Structures are given as C-alpha cells and as structure tokens.
Amino acid sequence: MNIYKILIYLVWAMVISAFVGGCTVITAIKNDWNGWFGGLPSLQSLERPEADLSSNLYYADGEEIIGSYYRHNRTAVSYNELSQELITTLLVTEDIRFTKHSGIDLRGLLRAASGILTFQFKGGGSTLTMQLAENLYGTSTVNQGSLYSNRKVGQLITKIKEWIIAIQLESSYTKEEILAMYLNTIEYGENAFGIQVASKTFFNKLPSEITYKEAAILVSLINAPTRYNPTRNPENALAKRTEVLYNLHKYDKIDKESYDSLVVSDFGLQFKVADQDQGPAYFKFVVRNDLMKWCEKNGYDLYSDGLRIYTTIDNRIQEYAQQAMKEHMDTLQYIFNRHLQGRMPWIDGDGNEILDFIDMTIKRTPNYKQLVKRYGVGSDSLNYYLNLPKKMTVFSYEGEIDTTFSLVDSLKYYKQFLQAGFMAMEPQTGHIKAWVGGIDHKYFKYDHVKQGKRQPGSTFKPFVYAAAIDLGYSPCFPVVDAPVTWVLEDPANPTWTPQNADGKYTGETMTIRRAMASSVNSITANIMQKISPRAAVDMAHACGIESELDAVPSLCLGAGGDVSLYELVGAYSTFVNQGTWTEPYYITRIEDKNGVVLEDFVPKRREAISEKTAYLMLHMLKGAIEEQGGTGRGLDWSLKENNDIGAKTGTTQNASDGWFMGVTHNLVAGAWVGGDDRYVHFRNWSLGQGARTARPIWEKFMLKVYADPRTGVEKGRFRKPTQPLGVELDCDHYNGVNTQVDSLGVGVDNFQDELENIDF
Template sequence: MNIYRILIYVVWAIVLAAFVGGCSTIYAIKNDWNGWFGGLPSLKSLERPEEDLTSILYYADGEEQIGSYFRHNRTAVGYNELSQELITTLLVTEDMRFTKHAGIDLRGLLRAASGILTFQFKGGGSTLTMQLAENLYGTSTDNQGSLYSNRKVGQIITKLKEWIIAIQLESSYTKEEILAMYLNTIEYGDNSFGIKVASKTFFNKLPSEITYKEAAILVSLINAPTRYNPVRNPENALAKRTEVLYNLFKYGKIDRVSYDSLKVSDFGLQYKVSDQDEGPAYFKFVIRQDLMRWCKENGYDLFADGLRIYTTIDKRMQEYAQQAVRDHMDTLQYIFNNHLQGDAPWIDKNGKEILDFVDMTIQRTPNYRRLRDKYGEDSDSLEYYLNEPKKMTVFSYQGEIDTTMSLVDSLKYYNQFLQAGFMAMEPQTGHIKAWVGGIDHKYFKYDHVKQSKRQPGSTFKPFVYAAAIDLGYTPCYPVVDAPVTWVLEDQENPSWTPQNAEGTYSGETMTIRQAMARSVNSITANIMQKISPQAAVDMAHACGIESELAAVPSLCLGAGGDVSLYELVGAYSTFVNQGTWTEPYYITRIEDKNGIVLEDFVPKRREAISEKTAYLMLHMLKGAVEETGGTGRGLSWEVKSNNDIGAKTGTTQNASDGWFMGVTHNLVAGAWVGGESRYVHFKNWAMGQGARTARPIWEKFMLDVYDDPLIGVQKGYFRKPAQPLGVELDCDRYNGVDTETDSLGVNNVDIGEEFNNMEF
C-alpha cells in the first residue's frame, strides 16, 4: 500500500470522525445529555418563535395611540413595511451573503470552525439568521448546562446551538420573514425594541420611510445601542455611521458623491422617547388593572402579546380637558400660595398649622420605610438621611426645576400643590370621553378620578332630593329656612343641628328647587328628616354610587361616606339618561396582534329611577343656573345660551374638597379640586368653595368643546318624558308670584359671583 492511499484513508477517517462527532454532538445538545448542554428550544417553538410584543391602547377613532404596555417596547412590522434602503444598509453591514446561504455562511463557518479546532474561538460566522436565534432564544445567556462553566467550551456550544436553530429557522421561514423578524427583535436603546419603535423614537418616521442617512444610524445601534447612541454619544455614533456608509459605497449601493455628502451631514434626528406620562396617563395606568384582570381570565399577557385595545377616549376632548385642568390649576395654585403668605397649607379647622403633619406623612412613604428597616426607628442615621440634601428635579408649572432638597423638604414642597380630577362621559352610551386624574402624572401618580375617594359635600344633595321626588314631592314644594335638629343616640353629642354655610337662617320660605340651587343646608336636612337617611342611601346606590354610605343625618351634607368622581359622573348621568343608569366604561373591544376580535364590551345598564323623576331632577339641577342665588349663575353666557345646563357645586368642611358637576343633554362632566391630604386647604372657606376651585375647569372644557366643530358636541335641550309629568314646574306661577324672566327663564337678577356656592 503506497503512501498516497494511506493519506486518502486518513483524510476519509478524519472526515468520517468529524461527521460522526458532529452528529453525536448535535444529538447530545438536542437531548442535553446529563445536563451538560442546557438543551434547545422545542421544535414547536422553533416553528413559531414568540416575541414580546407591545400592547397598544387606542383613542376612540381607532387610529391615534394613547399609549402602550410592554416589557420591551416593541411593535412588529412585516417585510413590506421596511424601506429598501434600510434593508440594503442592514445587509451590507451585517450579512452581505444573507440571500445566498441557508442560515450558516460557509466562509464564516470555516473561520469559526478553525477557532473550534484550536480552542481559540473568537466569534465570527454569525449570520443574520444566527443572530436572530440569539435574539429569540437567548442562546448565549439562557439554558446553560454544566459545560458552560468553561467559558471557551460554553462559547463553542452556543455557536453550535445557533447553527442548529438557524438551519431550522431557514427551513420554516422565507428570507423576507427572517429579515423582518430580525429587525423586530433588536434592541436599539432608549427603551426602543424593534425597528418600528426605533424609527419613531429617533426620526419620528415609519420603517418604510427610512433613508440611507437614517438607516446608517439605526444599523449602527444594533450591536452597541449605548456606545453608538447619536444623542448620548454623538462622536462614537458619527464614526460608526461613517463606517456603515462606507460599506454602502464599497458594495456599490451609493456612489462617491453620495457617500462624501452623507458622511458629513447631520444626524437628522427627531428624537423623542416614548413618554408613559404623556396624554391620558392617569387613565392608562388606572385601567391597566382591569386589563391585567381580563388577560388573566382569558390567558393573555398584556405586556407581551401585542393586544390592540380600543377605548372610548376622544383625543380632542382629552386634550381640552388636560389644558383646562392645567391652565386653571396653574392660576389657582398662584392664588393659593399668595393667600398662605408663607404659612404651611396643612391646617386644622381653626386655621392653625398641624405641627406633626410632616412627621406623620413622611412615615407613610416608601423612602421612610426603607431607611427605617435599614437603620432602625429611632436611629440618628434615619434622621440624617431623611434630612440629607440631594440633587433632584422637581415639578413646577413653569417647567421642571433642578434643585437640592432633602426627602423632608421635597415632601413639604409637593404637599403644597393642589390636585385636581376631571372626567366627562356620554350619558346615553356610558362612553368616557376625557379623563384627567391629576396635575402631572410624572410627579403625582395618584389618580383623582377613580382611585381617590373623598366626601362629596353638597354634590350628594341631588340624591336626597331625588329620593323625595320619587316619593311624591315636587320641585315647588315649599320649606322654611330654619334650624332642623336631629336626636342622636350619642351621649356626648345627643343632638345635631346642621348649620348653613353663612352661619345663619333666613326664615325665608323657598321651594326645594330654590334650596338646592342655593345649596341651603337646613332645607336639605329638613327633607332628609322627612324621607329618612336610608332612602337617600338607596337612591344614591340606585343611581350608580357603589361606595359604602352610612345612613346617618350628616349624609344630607355629603358627610356620610367617600365617593369617587367616576361614581358621581356616572350617577348624575342617570338623570340625563331618562332614569337608566349606564355604567361609565372605557374599553370597547380588544383584538389580538393579528386584528382578530377577542371581545367586544358593552356597559352594564339598569333602570334606576322613573323617567318622570329623572326629568324633574334635571329641572332641579337647572335651578343652579336659573334661580336667584344659584351656584351656577356665574357660568358664562357663551356656555349657557341656547343650552340646557344642570349643575351642582360642592364644598366639604374647611374647604378640603371643591366639586362641580355639570350636565347637558349629551355630556356629563365633573371636576374635583383639593389637596393630596385633606389637611391641605385654603384658610378661607369662601376661597376654597367648589364654584371657585372646580367650576372653572368644567366651564373652560365645555367652551373649548363647543368651539370645536370636529368633535360634534352641540348645545341642546333635555329630552322631555313621553308621558305628561302631571307636576307644576313654574313655581312662581304656582305660588302666585309674577317675576320678570329672560329668554332662558332665568330671573333677571345679577347677584354677583361672591355669593355663589355657599354650602358645606
């Protein structure tokens, strides 16, 4: 046997050994012998790889996005949604032979194989398909067996896994699908996962609109999103972009002139990171709990399944609501600060500072609990770190302020701000059209529409009168403004006589419509005594108040339980909706990532009160605008003209809470204003009343809505019942009194703004 034949046998033996060894190794990796290799994804998962997809929340138009829910901010796109310039830039940079290989590039394979044989593996050979394998399955970080304890052996196993997965992906998907999946799974930095979000973040464009200039930046970010970030590291980004552009020139995709021009051009950024605190942020965070509950019940992941959630929120109305809250609260905060004259805003009923307010409040904060657990309740370190000055950025109406404050100082600073909540809904459909839960979600996370519950003050009075009307009383029923005393089963306080806001009783006989319009406490108490507190509780629950209410005499002034603005707006809508309570709701349907409807939602409805009682209550509420001394008389002529408006103000004791509820034939909205704590309020009750603190928000919102023809909300009149009322509504004629009225039936008396809304 000559030497030549011996060499042939040796070569074939080596090839056979390599083949058998390779097959054995692949089999061992797939079956994870003895836990050495960590295993591979199942065949099913390889055929249908899952990506974490962002779930999108849409406005009522179904086009504009409110926001999103995600673990990784990613929205998938198809190949036909990618610009050719983006695709070309990617291929010349990452895998020029992508269209010619089957997942493993021979040249890269030989380079990588050389490293394996010499145990000097230095990477290389990673095609786009292999990189996709890493992006989808975390081959370098997940499912690591015991052999990974040796770093070099671990690198070799990882590369072998990627080869196996890449071949399977290539057999399951087209090149176009693989390329789109690759771009969809990349992290580009600044909370941008996937090419669609990255294009939006850096250039405010769709992937289909990306040019070579922009593509060079996006492709640069693929391997080092921080190092080559054009905002954070512009010098590195410029150098990398030049390298990518040169690849385009080298492979003949652009000419020398284009290359020379592009490499010296600016980045062309329109940079904006997705801000979770923009738009109806309070709405988005509050309803997240409902969405998570729905997902749990139906087997979906809100943060990964790419759901499409359609809401009732009207984008234009939402913007007007946000602007109304911000504009008014900016002005009101200025008034509030000036009237304090440097004094602390946390005061008792006598206007004196509550000296232990800061100590009590800071003990409820997460920072305090963290420091207490670390250093102990009475340690000097706890006190030191609570008062240690730190650099921080704080909220102001003039813009964010960079300053130095301690934790105690920042708590004092933030508790000086008045908060607000506002909600508007269509009474007939239950559609919530606008939701503003506070003055700035970035700095004040607590929602004052649904999360927060406060005493409703006089906004509860309509339920007392509704119960009376349901029992046969009429809006013209006369009552004397005189003390009403309740006998209580309390040894310390055996009786209770509610006071009017001004502290006196006029002795005047007035109708209950006039009394509700002026918010006269004694007359509401008189009616409550006649019908019983339980009747008022039952009426409130029937109309949609779900919070627990105590059937006690003080409930006639709204002091028998806390309610949310969400509940109040829904309950007042019952009067407009002819006695039918319609649940305020905000989600119309949920679709999966492919647009298949998973569920359509409809609000709950129930007959709460008769159509007659509902209409009589609208007539009662209109009294706030029409009656002399009515708390809605100060509304502008622009909003009142040719328009039925029912209204009710509310102010709790010490003016801790200011409320305004306004109803029209096609929109019901409410506003609340107060401190984050009930102890934070105006010193002067009149300055903190609902007509001054909350009513301007409603009025500005309504004026903006009426002025915008694109919204389609028009003025109009309340719908009358189909059957005759059989009740006299003209109380002046009923009482034999002749008064001059204007075209709206409003008494021609200008009582002045300062007399509006005198109630608790």
C-alpha cells in the same frame, strides 16, 4: 496499494470522521449529555419563536397609542411594514448573502473554521438568522452546561447551537419573516426594543417611512446601542453611519453623488423617548389593574403577549381636559400660596396649624418604612437620613426645579400643592372620553378620579331631591329657609341643626329648585326629614353610587360617606340618560397580537329611575344656571347660549374638597379639587368653595371642546320624556323676595380680579 489510493482513503476517512463527529456533537448538544452543553430550545419553541411584545393601549380612534405595558418596549411589525431602504441598509451591513444561504453562510463558516480548529475562536460567520437565534433564545447567556466553564469551549458550543437553530428557523420561516423578526427583536437603546419603537423614538416615523439616511443610524445601533447613540455619542454615531453609508455605495445601492450628500448631512433626528407620565397617564395606570385581572383570568401576560387594548378615550377631548386642568390649577396654586402668606396649609378645625402634621405624615411614606426597617424606630440614624439634604428635581408649574432637599423638606414642599381630578363621559353609551387623575403623574401618582374618594358635599344633594321628586314632590314645592333640627341618638350630641354656608337663615320661602340651585342647606335638611335618609341612600345607589353610605341626617350635606369622582359622573349621567344608569367604562375590546378579538366589552345597564324623574332632575340642575343665586350663573355666556346645562357645586366642611358637576345633553363631566390630605385647604371658605376651585376646570374644558367641531360634542337640548310630565315647571311665583346675594356668580376671568377685595 499506491499512495494515491491511500490519500483518497484518508480524505474519505476525514470526511466521514468529520461528519460522524459533527453529528455526534450535534446529538450531544440536543440531548445535553451529562449536562455538559445546556440543551437547546424545544422543537415547538423553535417552530414558534416568541419575543416579548408590548401590549398597547389605544385611543378610541384605534390608531393612536395612549401607552404601552412592557418589560421591553417592543411592538412587532410585518415585512410589508418595512421600507425597502431600511431592508437594503440592513443587508449590506449585516449579511449581504442573506438571500443566498440557508441560515449558515459557508464562506463565513470557512473564515471562522481556522479559529474553531485552533480554539482561537474570534467570531465571524454569523448570519442574520444566527443573530436572530441569539436574540430569541439568548444562546450566549442562558442554558449553559458544565463545559461552558472553559470560555473558548463555551464559545464553540454557542456557535454550534446557533447553527442548529438557524437551520431550523430557515426551514420554518420565509426570508421575509426572518428579516421582520430580526428587526423586531433588536434593542436600539433609549428603552426602544424593535424597529417600530426605534423609528418612533429617533425619527417619529413608521418603519415604512425610513430612508437611507435614517436607516444608517438605526442599523448602526444594532450591535452597540450606547456607543453609536446619536444623542449621547454623536461622534461615534457619525463615524459608524459613514461606514454604513459606504457599504451602500460599495454594493451599488446608492451612487457616489448620493453618498457624498448623505455622509455630510445632519442626523435628522426627531428624538423623543416614550414617556409613561405623558398623556392620560393616570388612566393608563388605573386601567392596568383591570387588565392584570383580565390577563390572570384568561391566561395572558400583559407585559409580553402584545395585546391590543382599545379604549373609549378621545384623544382631542383628553387633551382639552389636561389643558383645562393645568391652566386653572397653575392659577389656583398661585392664589393658594398667596393667601397662605407663608403659613402652612395643614390646619385643624379651629384654623390652627397642625404642628406635628409632617411628623405624622412622613411615617406613611415608603422611604420612612425602609429606613425604619434598616435602622429601627427612634434611632439617631433614622432621624439623620430623614433630614439629610440631597440633590433632587422637584415639580413646579414653571417647570422642573433642581434643588437640595431632605426627605422631610421634600414632603413639606409637596404637601402644599392642591390636587385635582377630572372625568368626562358620554351618558348614553357609558364611554369615558377624558380622564385626568391629578396635576402631574410623574410627581403625584395617586389617581383622584377612581382611586381617591372624598365626601361629596353638596354634590350629593341632587340624590336627596331626586328621592323627593320620585315620591311625588314637584320642583316648585315651596319650603321656608329656616333652621331644621334633628334629634339624634347620641347623648354627647343630642340634636343637630345644619347651618347654611353663610351661617344665616333668610326666613324666605323658596322652591326646592331654587334651593338646590343656590345650595341652601336648611331646605335640603327639611326635605331629608320628609323623605328619610334611607330614601336618599337608596336613590344614590340606584343612580350608580356604589360606595357605602350612612343613612344619617348629615348625609343631606354630603357628610355620610366618601365617593369617587368616577361614581358621581356615572350617577349624574343617569339623569341625562332618561333614568337608565349606564356603567362608566373605558375598554371596548381586547385583541391578541394578530388582531384576533379576544373579548368585546359592553357596559352594565339598569333602569334606575323613571324618565319623568330623570327629566325633572335635569330641570332642577338647570336651576344652577337659571335661578337667581344659582352656583352656575357665573359660567361663560357662550356656554349657556342655545344650550341646556345642568350643574351642581359642592364644598365640604372647611373647604377641604371642592366639586363641580356639569351635565349637557351628550356629555357629563365633573371636577374635584383639594389637598392630598383633608387637613390641607384654604383658610378662607369663600376661596375654597367648589364654584371657585373646581368649576373653572369644567368651564375651560367645555369652551375648548365646543370650539373644536372634531370632538363631535355639540350644544343641544335635554331630551324630554315620552309621557306628559303632569308637573308645573314655571316656579317663579312660588319664590319669595330674594334676600340672598349672588355671591357665587363669578366668571373665571373675574376670579383673580375679585381676589384683590378679599381679606386673606
């Protein structure tokens, strides 16, 4: 046998040995012999690779996103949603031969071969498809067998796994799909996962709008999102961008003139990290609870399945609600601080400061509970850490403040802020249009629309009067403003006589419309005696109040149970919706990541009261605007002109809670203002009443909404019932001589001026 034949046999033997050896290794890795290799993803997962996708919450327009729920902030896009300049920049930088290989680039493989054979593996040869394998399945970090204890052997096994997965991906997907999947799975830094979020974060653009200048930055971030971050490390980012731009010129994608121009240009950033505390943040977190229950019931993961949740929230109306609250609460907080004159706002029924308030309150905080768990109750260490000063950033209406506070100092500071809630709803459909749960979600997480419940004060009175009207009473029914005494089954307090807000009884005869308009307690108590507390409770529940209410005399003043603003707005909407209660709701449909509708939602509806009773209650509510002494008379004239408005204020004892409910023919909205704790309130009842604390929010909101025709909210009249009322509505001749002062008819613009004359 000559030497030539021997060489041929040797070559074939090497080829066969390499083939057999390679097949053996691949088989061993696939089957994970003896747990050496850690195994591969299942065939099913290779054919249908998934990356965690953010679930997005959309405004009513179906386009603008309210916020997202995610473990990694990622929204997938298709190949057709990528600009060609972005695709080109990616390929010249990461894989210029991408369209010519089938997952493994032979040239790159040969470059890496010497390193593999000598166990001096330094990488190289990774195609985009192989990188996608790592992004999807974490080949270098998960499913590691015992052989990974040797780092170099582990690197070799990882590379082989990526080859296997890349070939499978290439056989299952088109090149375009692989490119899109790759860009969707990349982490770009600043909590931006995927090209959609990255484009929005760094340039406030869609991926389809990205140019070479912007693409060079985004592609630079792929392998080192911190090192090449243009906001954190601009020098590194500039050098890397120059390298990427040179690749575009090197491969004739841009000419020399374009390169020279781009390389000296600025970054063109419009940088804004997605902020979970912006926009309707309270709404987003309240809705999350409902979505988690829905996902558990239907087998979805809210944080990874890329659901599309469409809501009823109108982006413009929501913005005006947020503006109205901020504008008023900034002013009101100034007034609150001024009237305290350095005194603490937590006071008891006698107006005295509760000296141990902070000591009691701090025990409910998570920080206190963690310290107790670590050091024990009453320990010196507990007291030390509670009072240890440390640097922190705190909320203020003028902007965030850097300061040094202990945990006790911080609690004392934050408890002095007044809180608020606001909700607006379309009564006919049940669509919630705006939801503001507090003054700043970043620093005050508690939602005061649905989560929080407080005594409704006089905003409960319409249900007392609605029960009376349903029993045949007329808005013109006359009653004397005089003491009403209840006999109670309580030996310690055998009788109860409710007083009017000013502590006086005029002896005047007035209609129940005027009495409700000016919130005369004695007359509401008189009517409650006639109809019974149980009738009022039943009416409230029929109209949509779901919270438990006690059928007690004090309920006529709203002191028989706590309710939410969410419930009150829905219940008042029953009057506008001709007696039909429509559940306030905020989710219209849920789709999967591909746009397939998983469920459509419709609100619950029920006939609560007759349309006649509903219309008469609207007439009663209009009394707040039309009757002398009405608590809504101070509203801006432009709101009342050529427009039907019904309203009711509410203030609980000691002015702990201020309420205002306003109804129009196509929008019902309500506001609540008070402290997070009931002990925190104005010392002066006049300052803390709902007409002063809550009404201005509604007024400012409606002025903004009416001024913008794009909201679709227009002035109009309440719809009349189809059947004749058979009830007199002109009640003027039933009212006696008015001896009350129209003390609540104060417009928003006059609020601060009037404070100069108030004794704080």
